[in-house]
Amino acid sequence: SQTIHQWPATLVQPVGSPLSLECTVEGTSNPNLYWYRQAAGRGLQLLFYSVGIGQISSEVPQNLSASRPQDRQFILSSKKLLLSDSGFYLCAWRGWGRALEQYFGPGTRLTVT
Amino acid sequence: AQTVTQSQPEMSVQEAETVTLSCTYDTSESNYYLFWYKQPPSRQMILVIRQEAYKQQNATENRFSVNFQKAAKSFSLKISDSQLGDTAMYFCAFGANSKLTFGKGITLSVRP
Numbered sequence: 001s002q003t004i005h006q007w008p009a010t011l012v013q014p015v016g017s018p019l020s021l022e023c024t025v026e027g028t029s030n031p032n033l034y035w036y037r038q039a040a041g042r043g044l045q046l047l048f049y050s051v052g053i054g055q056i057s058s059e060v061p062q063n064l065s066a067s068r069p070q071d072r073q074f075i076l077s078s079k080k081l082l083l084s085d086s087g088f089y090l091c092a093w094r095g096w097g098r099a100l101e102q103y104f105g106p107g108t109r110l111t112v113t
Numbered sequence: 114a115q116t117v118t119q120s121q122p123e124m125s126v127q128e129a130e131t132v133t134l135s136c137t138y139d140t141s142e143s144n145y146y147l148f149w150y151k152q153p154p155s156r157q158m159i160l161v162i163r164q165e166a167y168k169q170q171n172a173t174e175n176r177f178s179v180n181f182q183k184a185a186k187s188f189s190l191k192i193s194d195s196q197l198g199d200t201a202m203y204f205c206a207f208g209a210n211s212k213l214t215f216g217k218g219i220t221l222s223v224r225p
Contacts, residue, residue: 032211043204043217044158051211059212088156099165100146100208104158 002027006091006105014113019064019078021108023091026072031093033074034102035066038088050074086112115140115207119216126195127224133180134190134219136205145209147181147188152218153201161203164188195223 003026013019025031032051036044046059048066056066063082067075074091088109092102116139126132138147149161164172164181171179176196180189192199200223205216 034212043215044213046212046214049212090158092158094211099163100211100213101148101160101163102213103160107156107158109156 002093002095002103004091004093004103004105006089006108008108009106010109010111012111012113013081015083016080019076019081019085019110021076021089021091021110023074023076023105024072025093028072028093028095030071031095033068034092034094035074035076036090036092038090038107040087044090048076081112083112086110115142115209115214117205117207117214117216119205119219121219122217123220123222125222125224126192128195128197130195131191131193132195132221134192134203134205134221136188136190136216138186138188138205138207140186140207140209142209145207147179148206148208148213149177149179149188149190150204150206150215151199151201152204153198158204162190192221197223197225199223 005024034049035047038044050056050068064078088107090107091105094102118137145166147164151159151161162172162174162177176193178191202218202220204218206213
């Protein structure tokens with residue numbers, strides 16, 4: 001069966017510091033991968049998605065970037081965090097040939113102070 | 114671009130009762146899917162139910178069923194025999210072109 005991991009689970013970082021959040025998927029190959037951000041009490045905003053290694057599409061211009069160095073690894077980064085980057089970050093995957101449902105990781109709660 | 118609207122921010126239901134959560138969407142796509150996701154206090158997003166737009170038959174998963182009205186672009190979720198474990202935020206989502214667009218969600222509280 002497929003599983004998706006995210007780490008860290010929680011993170012408190014000062015403004016101006018760098019960020020690296022990691023997502024890995026097990027039990028599938030060549031999945032579509034997605035990064036979402038969820039502000040407090042709000043819906044999910046798609047940040048980036050990837051259909052393959054090195055292929056990244058950005059949905060929202062912002063202070064963040066994403067990379068996919070391996071087939072089942074997706075990384076969300078920032079060089080300098082802003083207060084507005086605080087939120088709950090979710091990674092999701094979708095396999096080829098399936099309907100469009102996505103399966104989500106447990107999330108990372110980021111607080112920028 | 115697609116939009117998904119969940120106009121009710123909160124709802125409450127008595128345990129064992131039935132509740133319906135509303136969702137409307139707007140799109141020019143002809144091939145799409147619709148979903149309901151549940152986010153309990155743990156914040157893990159869980160897929161509840163899926164509806165293919167080309168299917169007229171409404172999807173059902175145990176106590177969960179949908180009322181899909183394609184012409185009206187409406188996609189409501191009915192939860193029967195509500196349980197305390199159904200307390201969560203529920204998100205309606207529209208899927209097309211490998212991406213999902215989410216509504217803002219509704220907080221459902223099940224009262225004992």
